[in-house]
């Protein structure tokens with residue numbers, strides 16, 4: 129059977145397509161199925177995407193969904209299905225946490241809840257053999273009333289084939305890697321951690337990490353194919369489990385000679401670990417700061433870290449010779465103008481020239497989403513509105529949309545100011561959007 133994944137772009141600057149299909153595609157190929165890829169570039173008309181999908185001859189069309197991708201994906205799938213008789217399955221975080229909404233939209237036949245490799249293979253096999261498709265764990269068929277059971281997370285992760293990089297559309301030389309799945313932290317705004325909660329409800333632990341040997345084997349393969357200049361580790365928090373990270377540093381430093389970047393939480397690093405990462409080739413780290421108000425971080429975001437910790441870790445990171453990026457969020461429920469002043473102050477004090485700042489958007493499944501829904505902060509048609517990070521979708525009692533917009537503009541001005549102070553020139557527009565596309569975690 130031939131499965132085609134449709135990547136739905138909603139921004140020009142994303143250099144990489146969704147990772148989920150690259151894992152699933154590799155798994156399907158390893159089991160003898162053909163896999164294709166179509167990217168709906170931002171400027172592409174629906175009719176052209178439809179033609180591209182038709183030309184790719186899918187027997188099954190797969191779409192990976194974040195909340196940001198939902199509206200365009202919905203429109204495209206409807207247009208495709210008006211002309212093409214092909215079953216469609218959606219997966220990813222948005223499909224997992226808003227499955228009823230996805231299945232109620234014309235053109236979507238199945239939704240995959242949670243991890244997708246084995247469920248997708250089971251669906252492909254069932255479709256191929258003409259077997260029933262309404263009893264596959266994790267796969268929710270349209271019109272079947274019962275929510276499917278979840279199978280346990282796939283373990284060990286080393287069982288998975290290396291990702292199908294042709295489905296990632298990554299720039300030559302820059303490779304994207306994940307070494308783990310799941311994040312153990314309790315941040316209330318984060319959609320990624322909800323997989324942990326989803327599986328924990330059934331008594332399963334979603335957290336897993338690949339072995340060093342497995343990660344290194346993938347990197348060696350890329351090196352041998354001449355395609356390894358820079359590695360971007362996409363793990364939510366690369367620096368969990370120090371003994372894993374230290375052994376990684378030793379092996380990577382000795383065997384792989386490509387600079388790399390990663391995401392970390394300040395609670396999970398110390399001076400020694402940062403120095404080891406730098407010695408191994410770590411070139412850049414992105415930290416989520418999110419708020420400069422300890423009250424907001426503790427009480428609303430469930431992050432216990434102090435402002436002083438950010439200052440210390442940022443100094444250690446710089447001392448180790450590693451470049452820094454930081455992300456901030458504005459406009460959470462319960463936040464006030466005073467809190468936002470503190471966030472701006474901390475951003476200035478931390479003095480990071482290239483930081484990301486995002487207006488808070490509540491993702492389905494998260495604790496803050498539920499709170500916004502219950503308190504009536506979300507408009508009733510929230511899923512009909514674009515999920516963007518420049519304007520607030522919420523009606524908050526303590527902050528108006530204009531307040532949030534004002535602080536967003538002040539963040540833009542601060543970033544320009546810090547950039548000019550450091551580099552002597554304003555940040556080019558193209559670079560600004562790349563920073564903007566960074567994750568919010």
Ligand code: B12
Nearest residue numbers: 146147148190192194195196219220240243244319320565
């Ligand atoms: C890498 C990454 C990116 C990359 C690639 C995006 C991607 N979707 O893979 C880039 C840089 C493009 C990116 C951009 C953005 N990202 Co991002 N990103 C991530 C990150 C850190 C890792 C994703 C990953 O590699 N996962 C590993 C794979 C194996 O897991 P997976 O994607 O969940 O896939 C599995 C299942 O979901 C399922 N599955 C997935 N797709 C499909 C499809 C089918 C057909 C099936 C059957 C199953 C299936 O099977 C997969 C394998 O088991 C996640 C955090 C996270 N842990 O998810 C945030 C995350 C996905 N990003 C997020 C956000 C907010 C953004 C941005 C909006 C940032 C911004 N402010 O501009 C943009 C929007 C991206 C978009 N296309 O809409 C949020 C999304 C929240 C939501 N509910 O929508 C996340 C969860 C971060 C967070 N902490 O909240 N991001």
Ligand code: SF4
Nearest residue numbers: 311315318321364569
């Ligand atoms: S924001 Fe980052 S650290 Fe917090 S739960 Fe999400 S992925 Fe984990």
